[in-house]
Amino acid sequence: MKATILTIGDEILIGQIVDTNSVSIAKHLNQAGVVVHEKCSIGDDAGEITHTVRRAMQESEVVIITGGLGPTKDDITKKTLAQLFDSEMRYDEAVAQHVEQMLTSRGIEFNALNRSQAEVPVACTVLHNAHGTAPGMWFEREGRVVISLPGVPYEMEHLMEDEVMPRLKAHFSLRQIVHRTLITSGLAESILAKRIEQWEEALPAYLKLAYLPSAGIVRLRLSAYEVEGRQVAEEIEHRFAELQHLIPDYVVGFETATVEEQVHRCLMDRGQKLAVAESCTGGKIASKFTAMAGASAYFLAGLTTYSNEAKIKVLGVQASTIEAYGAVSEQTAREMAEGARRVTGADYAVATTGIAGPSGGSAEKPVGTVWFAVATPEGITTALHLCGTDRGQVIDRATAYAIRMLRDALKWG
Amino acid sequence: MKATILTIGDEILIGQIVDTNSVSIAKHLNQAGVVVHEKCSIGDDAGEITHTVRRAMQESEVVIITGGLGPTKDDITKKTLAQLFDSEMRYDEAVAQHVEQMLTSRGIEFNALNRSQAEVPVACTVLHNAHGTAPGMWFEREGRVVISLPGVPYEMEHLMEDEVMPRLKAHFSLRQIVHRTLITSGLAESILAKRIEQWEEALPAYLKLAYLPSAGIVRLRLSAYEVEGRQVAEEIEHRFAELQHLIPDYVVGFETATVEEQVHRCLMDRGQKLAVAESCTGGKIASKFTAMAGASAYFLAGLTTYSNEAKIKVLGVQASTIEAYGAVSEQTAREMAEGARRVTGADYAVATTGIAGPSGGSAEKPVGTVWFAVATPEGITTALHLCGTDRGQVIDRATAYAIRMLRDALKWG
Numbered sequence: 001m002k003a004t005i006l007t008i009g010d011e012i013l014i015g016q017i018v019d020t021n022s023v024s025i026a027k028h029l030n031q032a033g034v035v036v037h038e039k040c041s042i043g044d045d046a047g048e049i050t051h052t053v054r055r056a057m058q059e060s061e062v063v064i065i066t067g068g069l070g071p072t073k074d075d076i077t078k079k080t081l082a083q084l085f086d087s088e089m090r091y092d093e094a095v096a097q098h099v100e101q102m103l104t105s106r107g108i109e110f111n112a113l114n115r116s117q118a119e120v121p122v123a124c125t126v127l128h129n130a131h132g133t134a135p136g137m138w139f140e141r142e143g144r145v146v147i148s149l150p151g152v153p154y155e156m157e158h159l160m161e162d163e164v165m166p167r168l169k170a171h172f173s174l175r176q177i178v179h180r181t182l183i184t185s186g187l188a189e190s191i192l193a194k195r196i197e198q199w200e201e202a203l204p205a206y207l208k209l210a211y212l213p214s215a216g217i218v219r220l221r222l223s224a225y226e227v228e229g230r231q232v233a234e235e236i237e238h239r240f241a242e243l244q245h246l247i248p249d250y251v252v253g254f255e256t257a258t259v260e261e262q263v264h265r266c267l268m269d270r271g272q273k274l275a276v277a278e279s280c281t282g283g284k285i286a287s288k289f290t291a292m293a294g295a296s297a298y299f300l301a302g303l304t305t306y307s308n309e310a311k312i313k314v315l316g317v318q319a320s321t322i323e324a325y326g327a328v329s330e331q332t333a334r335e336m337a338e339g340a341r342r343v344t345g346a347d348y349a350v351a352t353t354g355i356a357g358p359s360g361g362s363a364e365k366p367v368g369t370v371w372f373a374v375a376t377p378e379g380i381t382t383a384l385h386l387c388g389t390d391r392g393q394v395i396d397r398a399t400a401y402a403i404r405m406l407r408d409a410l411k412w413g
Numbered sequence: 414m415k416a417t418i419l420t421i422g423d424e425i426l427i428g429q430i431v432d433t434n435s436v437s438i439a440k441h442l443n444q445a446g447v448v449v450h451e452k453c454s455i456g457d458d459a460g461e462i463t464h465t466v467r468r469a470m471q472e473s474e475v476v477i478i479t480g481g482l483g484p485t486k487d488d489i490t491k492k493t494l495a496q497l498f499d500s501e502m503r504y505d506e507a508v509a510q511h512v513e514q515m516l517t518s519r520g521i522e523f524n525a526l527n528r529s530q531a532e533v534p535v536a537c538t539v540l541h542n543a544h545g546t547a548p549g550m551w552f553e554r555e556g557r558v559v560i561s562l563p564g565v566p567y568e569m570e571h572l573m574e575d576e577v578m579p580r581l582k583a584h585f586s587l588r589q590i591v592h593r594t595l596i597t598s599g600l601a602e603s604i605l606a607k608r609i610e611q612w613e614e615a616l617p618a619y620l621k622l623a624y625l626p627s628a629g630i631v632r633l634r635l636s637a638y639e640v641e642g643r644q645v646a647e648e649i650e651h652r653f654a655e656l657q658h659l660i661p662d663y664v665v666g667f668e669t670a671t672v673e674e675q676v677h678r679c680l681m682d683r684g685q686k687l688a689v690a691e692s693c694t695g696g697k698i699a700s701k702f703t704a705m706a707g708a709s710a711y712f713l714a715g716l717t718t719y720s721n722e723a724k725i726k727v728l729g730v731q732a733s734t735i736e737a738y739g740a741v742s743e744q745t746a747r748e749m750a751e752g753a754r755r756v757t758g759a760d761y762a763v764a765t766t767g768i769a770g771p772s773g774g775s776a777e778k779p780v781g782t783v784w785f786a787v788a789t790p791e792g793i794t795t796a797l798h799l800c801g802t803d804r805g806q807v808i809d810r811a812t813a814y815a816i817r818m819l820r821d822a823l824k825w826g
Contacts, residue, residue, distance in 0.1 A: 010636065011625055013449040014592060015439030018431060022454075026428030036426040038461075041435075041452040044623070048451075072606045072624040073613065106601070113603040131802075152626070154806050179427060188519070190526040193485045200486065210457070211485040212424055213565070223423065276696075276717075282703020283689075283696035286717045290695020293771050293804055301723035302696045304689075304715035306703065310757050314714060314727060344723050358706050391706055393567055 001172055001226070002037040003029050004056035008049060008067035008077055009151060012041045021066045021156050028160050033174040034062060035225050044068055046080045053084060057144045062168065067151035069134035071113040078121070078137070081148055085139050087123035092135070095126060099133045124148075127163040131155045136163060145171065175226040178233065180240045182220045183253035185404070189213045192220075196246050199239075206232070207239060216400060217252065252404070259403045260288045266410045267298040267348075274406075275346035276302040277315055277336040279327065280354035280370055284399045300344040305336070315339030328353050330371050330382045337373035337380060349375045350406045354387065356394045370398045374409045381409060414585055414639075415450040416442050417469035421462060421480035421490055422564060425454045434479045434569050441573050446587040447475060448638050457481055459493045466497060470557045475581065480564035482547035484526040491534070491550070494561055498552050500536035505548070508539060512546045537561075540576040544568045549576060558584065588639040591646065593653045595633045596666035598817070602626045605633075609659050616652060619645070629813060630665065665817070672816045673701045679823050680711040680761075687819075688759035689715040690728055690749040692740065693767035693783055697812045713757040718749070724766075728752030741766050743784050743795045750786035750793060762788045763819045767800065769807045783811045787822045794822060 005022045012019050022039045029036055037060050042048045049068075056063045068077030082089055096118035100110045108114075117133050120126055127136030127147075132155035139146040147164055149156045168174075184192060189211055193200075200209055206227065212219035220243065224236055244251055253262060267274055276285045276299075286302025289295050303314050308327055311317040316339040317332060325331045336351035354370025361367035372383045383405060387397035418435045425432050435452045442449055450473050455461045462481075469476040481490030495502055509531035513523045521527075530546050533539055540549030540560075545568035552559040560577055562569045581587075597605060602624055606613075613622055619640065625632035633656065637649055657664055666675060680687055689698045689712075699715025702708050716727050721740055724730040729752040730745055738744045749764035767783025774780035785796045796818060800810035 010621070010623055011634070013439060013452065014443045014590075014636070015436045015449075016592075016594075016625070016634070018433055018436050020431055023428045023431050026426060030427045036428075037456075038465075039426065039454040043450075052451075070624060070626065071603045074621070074623045103601070103603075108601045108604060111603055111607055113606055154801070154803055157803075177427075179429075181429075188516070188521045190484045190516075190524055191521060193526055194524055208423070208487070210423055210487045211483060212429070213483065221424070221429070223427070275723075278696075278715075280703075281700075282708070282712075283691075283699025283715045283717065284703075286696025286715075287694075287700050287808075290693075290697075290717070290719065290769075291805065291808065295695070296719055296773070299695075300720040301727060302691075302699075302715070302717035302719070303727065304696065304699045304703070304717070306709055306715070307713040307757070310688075310714035313756060314716065343726060344720070356703075360709070388567070390567055390570075392704065395700075395704065 001034050001062065001174060002060040003034045003062040003064060004037055004060040005039045006052060006056060006063060006065045007039070007041045007151070008044060008065060009041075010043045013043050021151065021153055024153070024157055025064055025066070025160060028165055030177050030179070032165060032169060033176050033226065034168065035177065044074050044076055046076055049077060049080045050084050053081070053146060057141075057146065061144055061172070063144070063146045064164070065146065065148045066156055069148065069150045071117050071133070077148055081137065081139065081146070082121035082123070085121060085123040085141065087121040089119045090122050092118050092120050092126055095120065095135050098128070102133055127159055129155055129159055130162070131158050138167065175228055178224045178227060178236055180222045180236060181255050182240070182243060182251060183217055184220060184247060184250045185217045185252045186250045187218065187247065189218050192218055192247070192250070196243065199242055199246055203239060204235065207236065216397065216404075259400070259407050261292065263403060263407050263410060264289065264292050264295065268294060272298060272347040273300050273345070274298050275300045275340040275344040275349040277340035277349060277351040278302065278304045279306060279311070279336070279352055280356040281352045281395055281399050281402065282306065282356070284395055285350065285352065285402050288399065288403065300346050301340070303340055303343070311336060315343065326365070328355055328365055328369060328371060330373075330384065333371035333373035334380055334382055337375035341375045347377055348406065348409065350402050352398050352402050354394065354398055356391045357389065358391060368394050370394065370401070372398075372402055372405055374405045376409050381405065414447050414475065414587060415473040416447045416475040416477060417450055417473040418452045419465060419469060419476060419478045420452070420454045420564070421457060421478060422454075423456045426456050434564065434566055437566070437570055438477055438479070438573060441578055443590050443592070445578060445582060446589050446639065447581065448590065457487050457489055459489055462490060462493045463497050466494070466559060470554070470559065474557055474585070476557070476559045477577070478559065478561045479569055482561065482563045484530050484546070490561055494550065494552065494559070495534035495536070498534060498536040498554065500534040502532045503535050505531050505533050505539055508533065508548050511541070515546055540572055542568055542572055543575070544571050551580065588641055591637045591640060591649055593635045593649060594668050595653070595656060595664060596630055597633060597660060597663045598630045598665045599663045600631065600660070602631050605631055605660070605663070609656065612655060612659055617648065620649065620652060629810065629817070672813070672820050674705065676816060676820050676823060677702065677705050677708065681707060685760040686711050686713050686758070688713045688753040688757040688762040690753035690762060690764040691715065691717045692719060692724070692749070692765055693769040694765045694808055694812050694815065695719065695769070697808055698763065698765070698815050701812065701816065713759050714753070716753055716756070724749060728756065739778070741768055741778055741782055741784060743786075743797065746784035746786035747793055747795055750788035754788045760790055761819065761822065763815050765811050765815050767807065767811055769804045770802065771804060781807050783807065783814070785811075785815055785818055787818045789822050794818065
């Protein structure tokens with residue numbers, strides 16, 4: 001079964017926001033076996049909305065729309081869908097009460113604009129938006145389902161989980177989509193492709209292989225869409241096992257579990273503690289760990305010591321070390337990691353110090369130069385990586401390297 | 414002039430990656446006066462690509478495609494475009510040399526797969542990809558331009574800047590797109606809309622107003638597409654000034670300058686220093702500042718003290734304070750901010766301590782409870798906010814609140 005995701009809003013087309021709604025919707029649909037056939041973003045324009053929803057209904061059984069449901073004049077999705085489904089509007093008392101209650105609890109007056117949020121097309125089934133004031137809507141026509149959700153990510157997410165997915169599963173008989181992802185490191189994409197060429201050529205037609213290269217790693221994803229039966233599932237597992245045996249030294253992880261999730265789980269399981277000492281990554285490593293629920297069980301502190309004085313005062317780096325070798329050096333990285341372990345009492349500490357740019361580079365230490373250190377109960381490991389030339393790129397790559405070093409240290413620690 | 418942005422890759426449709434390429438491309442086009450009419454994502458499927466490019470060429474003068482240019486079997490964009498433009502392939506010596514040089518410098522063998530990256534359709538103009546191995550391509554047909562770029566964000570970005578935009582500006586005569594954004598805080602969307610209703614109704618037809626609500630703020634964006642002449646520009650400024658006068662107490666910023674950018678600029682201008690003490694925001698505040706080039710001029714340290722011990726040891730919070738009031742309390746927040754100032758010698762320090770969830774909440778201090786403190790040379794301000802119920806939401810909202818408090822402290826400090 002196919003779906004089209006449609007996100008509405010001029011702010012998407014002018015690049016004012018990053019569309020994460022469609023990512024989350026795509027994940028939900030995939031998990032349930034619905035193939036996302038197309039994602040599309042258009043502006044707040046009635047003609048465009050009508051035209052695109054009609055086209056999507058020709059190509060997909062399910063159309064999920066987000067955005068344009070607010071109380072202000074620029075929000076026209078509801079009115080446009082009502083016209084498309086030749087529907088009058090009605091005042092929904094239950095929605096009105098919910099909206100009034102939500103606003104009153106926040107001390108906001110329930111005015112005419114908010115009252116208009118309780119106006120819904122007669123043709124739709126209302127989807128209760130427990131976390132916001134704009135109700136979701138479910139339309140059906142000629143075997144097609146069109147769903148309209150608010151664009152606020154948090155509200156949309158709860159509606160997908162609590163209202164949309166259960167209804168889709170009840171409404172359609174869905175098949176399975178299987179994705180198996182192998183994370184590799186150490187082989188360039190072209191070399192890796194050469195290495196697994198024969199295996200790839202022998203894959204059955206229903207198995208698709210994708211290469212997803214990114215900073216320092218290549219993900220290999222094996223996908224089967226809308227499959228059925230136990231034999232197919234076994235075949236996929238078999239092929240996936242073969243692939244691992246072809247490149248055992250380069251496999252660094254599986255599935256969509258990120259490296260930080262692996263570290264997270266490992267530290268939770270072992271009851272060990274972590275501290276982070278950052279310079280050029282500026283808090284990004286800490287925020288990756290603390291974004292995960294339960295991190296407080298092992299994450300003691302993230303000490304972003306940007307200035308030399310902070311490195312000395314907070315982490316106990318020797319002033320003479322910085323003077324002799326510079327803040328971006330193996331010695332400084334080492335003392336930062338050791339210091340973070342000592343100050344916090346953590347079992348493991350990872351440190352980064354580098355030049356994120358755009359300024360601060362030299363011939364000897366160009367922008368992108370980053371020193372890493374991981375301190376463990378057994379000792380200390382250091383590494384040097386050139387992490388690119390763009391500030392954001394350097395921060396992201398250095399964050400990824402640091403977390404991978406930590407994962408490696410945990411594996412053998 | 415209209416453009417369609419087309420991103421290709423199954424990984425987008427299954428929600429494995431967030432598409433940031435189209436955001437960056439949209440920004441470039443907008444700035445140059447090209448109206449992005451639609452953004453579309455489809456899978457690595459020749460039929461879909463052909464069909465969608467043809468459709469886009471009917472609706473837009475410019476079609477920009479990213480993705481599917483890698484050396485492996487799943488990358489089919491180049492071959493498909495060659496067929497669409499009825500073109501043979503040719504071996505481009507200059508591209509081959511560049512690819513070989515790039516790979517050799519990284520110690521990677523130049524094999525048959527990489528050699529295939531130098532194969533380009535005869536019908537296209539090659540766009541030099543200085544930072545990667547897949548060349549960009551520029552096709553023209555019947556007044557339409559179709560541009561194909563690699564999906565690696567960094568390579569795509571440089572190609573847009575150095576190759577695509579200069580060529581588009583030379584090829585087409587472009588008009589102007591004007592966006593003016595006012596950032597408001599303190600009025601709910603519906604109340605704000607009521608307040609500026611008459612002003613909004615009096616706007617000329619070519620001026621579009623958009624409401625963009627997000628955590629604690631509402632952005633008002635006034636847009637004029639493809640306008641010409643000085644009078645229009647003056648009219649927009651005039652309307653924008655009127656808007657500000659209607660709600661003077663609720664205006665917290667302008668344009669797309671984020672609050673952290675305002676703080677960044679203010680501290681740079683004044684030569685003052687900043688430190689951050691985080692608990693529940695987990696390094697996110699620090700990473701917002703350190704993401705900006707030049708932050709090292711004022712950002713001394715970000716001390717993410719997740720454990721009570723770290724709060725005591727690193728920031729000098731009194732153990733008795735935590736014992737008496739709890740880690741999530743006004744008193745602890747206050748001592749964290751004071752401690753960060755004292756330890757680092759910063760002029761300003763902001764602190765957060767709260768319950769991000771999902772666990773750790775209580776009836777008295779539910780998930781989302783966050784205490785804030787800003788320490789300045791003049792004194793200390795504290796605040797309590799309920800920042801939502803979802804971990805990511807709590808972290809993001811608390812980060813936004815903290816940075817706004819800091820901005821307010823700077824304004825009056």
